[in-house]
Amino acid sequence: MVDSEDTINAEDIIKEIKKAGIRFVIALPDRTTTQSLLKTIMQDSDLRVVQVCKEDEGISICSGLYCAGERALLLIQYTGLLDSINALRGVAMEGKNPVCMMVGLLGKKPGVPPTNAARYGLRIVEPILDAMEIKHHLLETTEDNAKIVPAIEQAYARSGPVVMLIGREPL
Amino acid sequence: MMKRDECLKVLARHRTNEIVVSVYKAAQEWIHISPSELNYTFVGAMGQGSSHGLGLALGRPDKRVIVLDGDGSLLMNLGTLVTIANAAPKNLIHCVCENGTYETNGAVPIPRAGSVDFPGMARAAGYPKTYEFADLQEWDREVDSILKEDGPVLVDLKMEPGEDYPEDFRRLYNIQFREAFRSAFQK
Numbered sequence: 001m002v003d004s005e006d007t008i009n010a011e012d013i014i015k016e017i018k019k020a021g022i023r024f025v026i027a028l029p030d031r032t033t034t035q036s037l038l039k040t041i042m043q044d045s046d047l048r049v050v051q052v053c054k055e056d057e058g059i060s061i062c063s064g065l066y067c068a069g070e071r072a073l074l075l076i077q078y079t080g081l082l083d084s085i086n087a088l089r090g091v092a093m094e095g096k097n098p099v100c101m102m103v104g105l106l107g108k109k110p111g112v113p114p115t116n117a118a119r120y121g122l123r124i125v126e127p128i129l130d131a132m133e134i135k136h137h138l139l140e141t142t143e144d145n146a147k148i149v150p151a152i153e154q155a156y157a158r159s160g161p162v163v164m165l166i167g168r169e170p171l
Numbered sequence: 172m173m174k175r176d177e178c179l180k181v182l183a184r185h186r187t188n189e190i191v192v193s194v195y196k197a198a199q200e201w202i203h204i205s206p207s208e209l210n211y212t213f214v215g216a217m218g219q220g221s222s223h224g225l226g227l228a229l230g231r232p233d234k235r236v237i238v239l240d241g242d243g244s245l246l247m248n249l250g251t252l253v254t255i256a257n258a259a260p261k262n263l264i265h266c267v268c269e270n271g272t273y274e275t276n277g278a279v280p281i282p283r284a285g286s287v288d289f290p291g292m293a294r295a296a297g298y299p300k301t302y303e304f305a306d307l308q309e310w311d312r313e314v315d316s317i318l319k320e321d322g323p324v325l326v327d328l329k330m331e332p333g334e335d336y337p338e339d340f341r342r343l344y345n346i347q348f349r350e351a352f353r354s355a356f357q358k
Binding site for chain 2: 051052054057066068070092094095097
């Protein structure tokens with residue numbers, strides 16, 4: 001099990017995404033990330049938040065921003081990721097756009113791998129991403145912060161999407 | 172009712188250095204009527220044109236972006252109207268090519284074809300300005316000043332198919348054209 005004191009921290013996540021050159025955060029609130037992460041980002045003058053009504057809009061907005069020379073992060077819940085599979089297919093994968101996503105796994109217990117989660121919806125997330133050949137990483141502990149910058153840099157280097165799954169509510 | 176190619180030719184005559192995002196039939200015709208590296212056709216999924224346009228507009232507020240959306244496409248992503256109104260890009264002109272059908276997919280009518288009030292929905296979503304054109308001369312008279320207005324603006328263009336243009340899916344979706352667009356856009 002993951003030690004509760006070792007929980008990933010919102011301020012550290014924000015520091016890392018800024019280090020990766022992110023200037024826009026496209027978001028639709030997710031209970032796992034809203035309180036600590038999204039609300040903090042909304043107060044941060046270095047980051048512009050664009051709220052969307054549906055998650056697939058965000059995949060396309062990130063792609064437009066990429067063509068404009070800007071880096072963006074899409075912050076959503078896993079249900080929104082599942083709802084956006086066609087945009088992920090056509091815009092991010094076939095369109096070769098470096099769409100960087102942080103996706104809250106609402107209801108996943110800390111320390112339990114998503115594929116072993118009690119909820120069906122959580123268990124299928126990683127197998128679907130694997131089937132779509134979309135790179136993904138699990139962020140749950142403080143040492144997982146180190147995955148953020150390389151994940152974003154690699155997404156831009158290969159011009160393809162990456163999903164960072166937020167496995168527990170950040171502090 | 173305007174012929175689509177004639178309506179697009181009017182826009183092409185008034186185009187200067189605007190980015191134009193286009194989808195489906197309008198895209199297939201636009202790439203012939205107004206060829207340019209600044210034509211963005213790489214939307215990837217139905218309904219997403221205006222969202223790509225928003226990203227482009229937010230990323231480069233110094234450049235003007237025109238979206239040639241479809242009516243069926245807009246119905247598939249209606250939340251975009253609220254998202255765009257909320258983000259309020261001054262450099263975005265959102266045109267809806269209202270032909271009343273899913274023309275690319277066999278010309279089946281859209282739900283409530285001819286009765287959907289796209290400008291009304293845009294105004295309710297928060298677009299400060301909307302227009303509606305069914306007459307070519309009137310569109311020709313107004314387009315120049317509309318292109319200079321602060322956005323977001325929605326322009327409902329009521330049209331029907333005109334002359335046939337050859338389809339070129341490679342130009343619409345091939346990554347080499349997206350990369351050429353990206354280079355031209357970032358100049």
